[in-house]
Amino acid sequence: xxxxxxxxxxxxxxxxxxxxxxxxxxxxxxxxxxxxxxxxxxxxxxxxxxxxxxxxxxxxxxxxxxxxxxxxxxxxxxxxxxxxxxxxxxxxxxxxxxxxxxxxxxxxxxxxxxxxxxxxxxxxxxxxxxxxxxxxxxxxxxxxxxxxxxxxxxxxxxxxxxxxxxxxxxxxxxxxxxxxxxxxxxxxxxxxxxxxxxxxxxxxxxxxxxxxxxxxxxxxxxxxxxxxxxxxxxxxxxxxxxxxxxxxxxxxxxxxxxxxxxxxxxxxxxxxxxxxxxxxxxxxxxxxxxxxxxxxxxxxxxxxxxxxxxxxxxxxxxxxxxxxxxxxxxxxxxxxxxxxxxxxxxxxxxxxxxxxxxxxxxxxxxxxxxxxxxxxx
Numbered sequence: 001x002x003x004x005x006x007x008x009x010x011x012x013x014x015x016x017x018x019x020x021x022x023x024x025x026x027x028x029x030x031x032x033x034x035x036x037x038x039x040x041x042x043x044x045x046x047x048x049x050x051x052x053x054x055x056x057x058x059x060x061x062x063x064x065x066x067x068x069x070x071x072x073x074x075x076x077x078x079x080x081x082x083x084x085x086x087x088x089x090x091x092x093x094x095x096x097x098x099x100x101x102x103x104x105x106x107x108x109x110x111x112x113x114x115x116x117x118x119x120x121x122x123x124x125x126x127x128x129x130x131x132x133x134x135x136x137x138x139x140x141x142x143x144x145x146x147x148x149x150x151x152x153x154x155x156x157x158x159x160x161x162x163x164x165x166x167x168x169x170x171x172x173x174x175x176x177x178x179x180x181x182x183x184x185x186x187x188x189x190x191x192x193x194x195x196x197x198x199x200x201x202x203x204x205x206x207x208x209x210x211x212x213x214x215x216x217x218x219x220x221x222x223x224x225x226x227x228x229x230x231x232x233x234x235x236x237x238x239x240x241x242x243x244x245x246x247x248x249x250x251x252x253x254x255x256x257x258x259x260x261x262x263x264x265x266x267x268x269x270x271x272x273x274x275x276x277x278x279x280x281x282x283x284x285x286x287x288x289x290x291x292x293x294x295x296x297x298x299x300x301x302x303x304x305x306x307x308x309x310x311x312x313x314x315x316x317x318x319x320x321x322x323x324x325x326x327x328x329x330x331x332x333x334x335x336x337x338x339x340x341x342x343x344x345x346x347x348x349x350x351x352x353x354x355x356x357x358x359x360x361x362x363x364x365x366x367x368x369x370x371x372x373x374x375x376x377x
Contacts, residue, residue, distance in 0.1 A: 010336065017044030020359050022342070031366055034342040038181065038213045038319070038354040041240030042283045049243055052279035053272060062270045071274035078281045083222040083251065085235070089258065091250040092269030096212030096238035097125025099248040100175065102263050103234045104129050107173035107206035110256050115167065117174040117205075119154040121183030124175060124210055133175055135183075154180070155192045160199065168203035178224030181213035184346040185314040185321025193228035200233070206256070207232045212248075216240035217284050217357055219317035220294030227316070240357070245276035289357040293317040300353065300364050307368075309375045320353040321346065322371075331374045339370035 015025040020043060022030050032040065042049060056071075063069070072092060080086035093099055104116060118124070118133040125131060132144050135151050150167075152159045164171065174196050180186040200207040209215075209232035214224040216237055221227060223235055233256065238248035248268070252258075267273070284290065297317035304313045304322060312323040324331055332351050335341045344352035353367070 019043040030340045032342045033355045034344045038239045043356040049279040052275045056275035072269045075274045089252045093248045093265045097127040097130040099236035100124045100130040103208045113172035114148045115170045116149045123182035164199045171205040173206040175208040177210045179214040184350045190228040197230040208234045212238045217290040242276040247273035293357045322351040324349045
């Protein structure tokens, strides 16, 4: 049997990782500013994280949600405290797509409606309903297509207002990334998020804040939507939640009531997943990583804007997009193979920086120097 060939792969085998660095099987060291797609939030193989998982594995690795799992209660309490949503409720699952699936279902259960408002360049996952609200026809199979989803222009307040004026009482939910990741690091404006809150309140629709990539402290606040000063009804999260262990969550406002069997999962909230997620939150809190993300992120953005031949620098905290002209499309590749720096991208010409939240200014300077060389060349 061979692997199903759906990923274009770099010819690199990562053999070891620590902090913000990885080493290949030949011993070559790389600076990791990609974090496995915004997943590595507290650095690779953090000692506290490793010990948390190892200790738990010696006790019990898994049992189903048919029993009480005190670690789930501890995680909910810690997440409520760190996120500032102590009155919300937590449903645990395995991935960002699954979190969004459950969020959209919860909204429909709540108001018994079907229509979903999503936005151009959105990415919410690859499973059935999550991909239906993702603006990429190339990954939407015919079976996923539905008339229940409308895509509106991102940050277009007039278009959103007009849609609600004519269809507001049909809308089940509005789902939006606080900062679009795959779409190219596009930031939702504060006024746009406030309008979503106002319109959802007026029409009893559910505001879903997709925080899978832009949440978990990456922007300097726990959810990037927090900068707008409004509360969503549901927050979805994954990526940095487990620092590489598959775990995701749905944070649910008190007005959405639970009922037995309305949601379910086999692996979600298992003992190891909770141990990983608790370790991440403990490190974020103890090491003040949201403050670090804000400080180092501001430094990076400020210095990037001084470099030549960059069209635009977008983002907030440690979720940064560098928009390059077409003739510099090889810069990402050069960063990896010439300078040994992993970065992400958004097609066709945006370099994405998604490092661990404990990255230092020294490490930030390494990529700034490498970019300076490439952009001047």
